[in-house]
Amino acid sequence: MLHCCPKQQLPIDTIFSPVRYFLPHGYDYIVSNELLSADPQIIKDLDDMREKCKSAVPSNERNSNTEQRVRPKSSMSSSTTRASSASKSTTTTSCRPKSLKGTKLEKKKVEQKTLSKKKSNTNGNKYRQVSRLDTNGIDDVEETGIRLVEDEELDDEDSSKSDDDAEEDDDEEDEGSNKENLSSSSIPLPNGEEPIRDSVDLSRAYEQFFDETIDPIYMLRLKMVQTIIDPHTDSLLSRLFRNILPASLTPLTAQSRFSYWRMPSDLYFQTYSMLAKSTRSAYQFTKLAYPDTFNAVSYPRFEPMQKSDERSSRTTLLADIRRILYPPSIYNRTVYDFDTIVDNSTTTTLNNDDEQRCHRRSNADHLLFDSQFECGNLRKAIQITEEEYDLILRPDINTFRYHQWFYFEVSNMRPDITYRFNIINFEKLNSQFNAGMQPVMFSVCDALGGKPYWRRIGEKISYYKNTYGKKKKIYYTLTFNIRFAHANDICYIAYHYPYTYTTLMTDLVNWSNTYDRASIYFRQQVLCKTLSGNDCPLLTITSFYNQNDLYQNEKQTISLHERSYVILTARVHPGESNASWIMKGIIDYLLSDEPTARILRDRFIFKIIPMLNPDGVINGCQRCSLATKDLNRQWSSPNSTLFPTIYHAKGLIAYLSMCCSRPITVFCDFHGHSRQKNFFFYGNDPRLHFLGPAYDRSTITKLFPKLFADIQGFALQSCLFSMRKQKEGCARIVVWDEFKIDLAYTMEATYNGFDVGLYKGLQIQISTLQMIGHDFCRVLVKLVDQELKSADSILPIEELFVTNENYSQEKCAPHGDEKRRSSSTDSSSSSSSSSSLSSTDGGVH
Known part of the structure; x- marks a missing residue:
């Protein structure tokens, strides 16, 4: 970590969020x-x-x-x-x-x-x-x-942990910013709402999402046609897609080793533009981002990590000192102010005119910035010299913290000039930008030339502590240089490959028009409405029972009404866009004609919530929802008014457990990790429970990550199995504890790249993230094979995985064992993973 740079007077007036979203009355x-x-x-x-x-x-x-x-x-x-x-x-x-x-x-x-x-x-x-x-x-x-x-x-108990322990879930901010209350009673329940929901209430609320367990097949085929898009937009899209599909779609066959359909750019643009009109945000958007509307992908070739250069880092710090010693050469001119622009914004029609603006020189003598589009995040741009700019990010809506995600447009540049950008209000102690990671950039000029790619860019990248904070608030600077190839180009720069809410809705349209309706049951429903009125999609994927299919055998011929469930969720943290790309790879694979995908559809019913925090994604937040809270700490007792997506996602699982007694084999929540490489899992070890060891629960949870040992990019040594008090409100611990789902996980994927396996030294790309999703599905098939084995044929769990020897167990709470026994008797054991898995080492102490 570099030392801090000298302090400089900048027009940083306040640390408040420039956007206020008014919560429901009473909150x-x-x-x-x-x-x-x-x-x-x-x-x-x-x-x-x-x-x-x-x-x-x-x-x-x-x-x-x-x-x-x-x-x-x-x-x-x-x-x-x-x-x-x-x-x-x-x-x-x-x-x-x-x-x-x-x-x-x-x-x-x-x-x-x-x-x-x-x-x-x-x-x-x-x-x-x-x-x-x-x-x-x-x-x-x-x-x-x-x-x-x-x-x-x-409740800020994490500040004393070591650096290794602080890596879990990537939520350990600096000591002054991580003040989340992790108790289940952090937000009062609405008026008249009972903390415990009975089976009658659950049946009334969630039976509609499980028609596959009740309705005959001919009714399910009729319900598949229904979409979650409003009728007017749906009619326009139907007219647009009529007589076009699948003739205009191109089968895409790449490293994924299977074919799926990809919409052409003009059709994608029209679909995206229609759906963007229905997206509701906390402030008014003025445009559509070009790479989002034309379905930009990552560069087709692998991009290596940047090698660390101490000499360039030293030069960067010396330049900071030089500009302090010679202030007359500093402009200190604000060239972009999001607060002022939002207050004076009058644009009502969303469109994109980048192709017309490209190569057009502005009268301004400086770079032009913009972030007033979906997922955009840039609050202020300050010109320091002719080629250097200091940038300030917006915090999450209604808060004053969580500065990490950035996504903005820059234009009016001159060619063959090296520009330096300094983002000066990061909060994390360290970053993968010091370990070879680069931001991503999309060039409109390159796209018009036939290269619509996100590329890793930036030279002399450094991440170091600065002195812009006050009192105990400490900020860090990310600095990087860019040499633009085209004059007056329009470029989009982001922390990682963006995946917007409207992109998800567009993918839903693509999936619903291209899957095999004869054999696949694919249904989209609205789980609930968010605070700002956006739909939270719920997807169901399985196969119709067809005994005449040639690919089936006795192991896969399971009736639709007897299959177990796999529940997958993603994007509870808005800034973790890599989780959405993995989820897209999973859905693409499950809807494909791969033999392993057919086996999975025959074996399981997939309930997928691809975006748990749509409001945060839309408004360019990093971690919180509009209610200022981390949704992944609200699973213990979610408030139905403030956290509707968590409330109803937990209700789905409770319905399966308490009402229809359907087994849930796997629960997995997908995340992104900003301080580690590769991808890995966090799981639960009942011997390390914060209430004391739960000897009656199986440690078979470590089996599923072991099956990834041969997958490229997977880091077995980075997996961690713990159940700390600070994490008691997160998804994997709550579903393990309350619903007895042994195979409950958090999958973490890097923003940077890999240091193990075939991809060692390479930065991660969109195709790689989707490949991780495909591999996740293939490993699920291995899990099916493990289920069919006898208990004697499975290796002992202690030989399967590395134990957490150095992980200190927390003190047991008073009467912790009694509390655990009472909670275990109240929950139904029928929703645990399959009995053959649980019986292998349930007695391990």
């Missing part, structure tokens, strides 16, 4: 909490107002008003299954049950009250607290926001 305090914990001036203003209110109200009336105040109704029902008794003992001033560390907070309340005035005008408080106002002039939601800040600060 406004969540945004207030985020903003309040960022700006000390807001707390100072509240302190001044509080003093004025106290001086205006007599002391006797002040006490009577305090006794009459009651919590909002939304917080009265905030009890959960784990804290029902604790919620009864909380005072009326709290908006939610206290965290596990609430006793520490009580001990410090007296000290906090005496120091609140002194600490209110600072930005580095450990426990920032504003005492309750005693008048009706201030809404109660401000108080609830402060309570959330206290508990979130207390």
